[in-house]
Amino acid sequence: MDIKKLKETALGGILNNPVFVLVLGMCPTIGMSTNVTNALGLGLATAFVLVFSNVFVSLLRKVIPDKVRLPSYIIIIATFVTLVQLFLAKFLPSLNASIGRFIPLIVVNCIILGRAEAFASKNSVGYSALDGLSMGLGFTCSLVILGGIRMLLIAAGFSVFSTAAGGFITLGLLMALFNFIMLLYRNHVKAGLLKGGEAL
Amino acid sequence: MSVASIITIIVSAILTDNIVLSKTLGICPLLGTSKKTDSAVGMGLAVTFVITVSSVVCYGLFKLLALWDIVYLQTIVFILVIASLVQLLDIVLKRFSPTLYNSLGIYLALITTNCAVLGSANMVVDMGYNLLETFIFGFFTGIGFTMVLILMSGIRERLSRAHIPAPFVGFPIALIIAGILAMAFSGFSGFAF
Numbered sequence: 001m002d003i004k005k006l007k008e009t010a011l012g013g014i015l016n017n018p019v020f021v022l023v024l025g026m027c028p029t030i031g032m033s034t035n036v037t038n039a040l041g042l043g044l045a046t047a048f049v050l051v052f053s054n055v056f057v058s059l060l061r062k063v064i065p066d067k068v069r070l071p072s073y074i075i076i077i078a079t080f081v082t083l084v085q086l087f088l089a090k091f092l093p094s095l096n097a098s099i100g101r102f103i104p105l106i107v108v109n110c111i112i113l114g115r116a117e118a119f120a121s122k123n124s125v126g127y128s129a130l131d132g133l134s135m136g137l138g139f140t141c142s143l144v145i146l147g148g149i150r151m152l153l154i155a156a157g158f159s160v161f162s163t164a165a166g167g168f169i170t171l172g173l174l175m176a177l178f179n180f181i182m183l184l185y186r187n188h189v190k191a192g193l194l195k196g197g198e199a200l
Numbered sequence: 201m202s203v204a205s206i207i208t209i210i211v212s213a214i215l216t217d218n219i220v221l222s223k224t225l226g227i228c229p230l231l232g233t234s235k236k237t238d239s240a241v242g243m244g245l246a247v248t249f250v251i252t253v254s255s256v257v258c259y260g261l262f263k264l265l266a267l268w269d270i271v272y273l274q275t276i277v278f279i280l281v282i283a284s285l286v287q288l289l290d291i292v293l294k295r296f297s298p299t300l301y302n303s304l305g306i307y308l309a310l311i312t313t314n315c316a317v318l319g320s321a322n323m324v325v326d327m328g329y330n331l332l333e334t335f336i337f338g339f340f341t342g343i344g345f346t347m348v349l350i351l352m353s354g355i356r357e358r359l360s361r362a363h364i365p366a367p368f369v370g371f372p373i374a375l376i377i378a379g380i381l382a383m384a385f386s387g388f389s390g391f392a393f
Contacts, residue, residue: 027228075276108313173372
């Protein structure tokens with residue numbers, strides 16, 4: 001096991017956060033982050049599909065011909081999404097009523113196809129599962145943070161945040177905040193280098 | 201089947217229940233292809249074509265699935281239909297309009313993963329539209345998408361000359377513009393039919 005690669009893969013969900021850095025999977029992020037329950041439910045459903053599609057894409061990466069790889073990946077993803085759909089309909093009907101509309105759309109969530117293409121098709125099963133888990137949890141965390149902030153704002157009486165408009169604006173502001181922190185961090189590193197001190 | 205119900209579908213697809221600004225589907229292409237008006241128009245029309253045809257085809261296939269009692273295959277079947285349509289569009293555009301093909305670039309293949317397309321195919325099934333209504337709904341949903349894309353691209357072309365604070369450059373400012381547009385569009389929901 002290569003420790004460095006393991007660490008990089010495990011931290012992928014934070015350093016390459018799907019929502020704030022890669023800007024993938026925006027539609028469920030904005031549509032389903034009106035409260036924490038929906039955000040958590042959809043995030044975990046996405047993480048489940050991401051882990052299993054990564055594992056299967058990785059297992060089949062030497063079998064699938066290069067030319068038909070995208071349709072094959074989509075079929076694998078759609079299979080797991082259907083599983084989630086059936087599971088929710090049977091065991092969690094109340095959650096299904098609120099997020100059911102967005103479950104089929106996990107198929108077209110760019111994060112999943114993106115990780116299958118960029119990571120799972122090139123790496124072994126263990127790393128792919130870890131990458132799926134890390135990315136999935138990173139996505140869930142961003143969704144829950146966004147959901148929490150919107151929930152607080154709605155409770156404070158700003159009903160506009162329960163609409164799509166509020167979702168766009170909250171995400172835009174959060175992303176700007178994320179960029180701002182990254183800018184500060186980079187300047188800090190640069191300043192450290194100029195002083196001759198050690199880079200962080 | 202009355203004229204009034206058709207007008208209701210048209211107005212709600214374009215204005216009151218706009219696919220991007222009210223149902224929050226298709227945001228990736230909105231952020232990705234709205235930097236220039238030319239590519240926004242091209243992308244919008246390509247998506248309109250795919251949404252219209254895929255809604256109608258998925259409507260027919262769903263009837264078959266319901267007939268054979270295998271409705272749980274809906275997601276897999278729909279996404280296959282959409283993927284093949286996009287492939288077809290790719291071949292046709294490459295042959296007949298290479299300029300548009302080049303300007304769309306990677307985003308043409310990404311129509312497959314545009315949730316507006318799969319979303320509207322699912323909506324048609326949920327709403328229980330008939331064939332004519334499905335066609336009209338698909339077409340005008342696409343037109344609504346195109347309109348928002350053109351609006352965004354117009355604003356972003358002007359913004360490219362404005363001074364924007366560093367943390368907001370790129371996606372954050374685009375999201376905030378989309379939010380303001382969405383607020384403006386929510387004013388249309390006062391229309392009663």
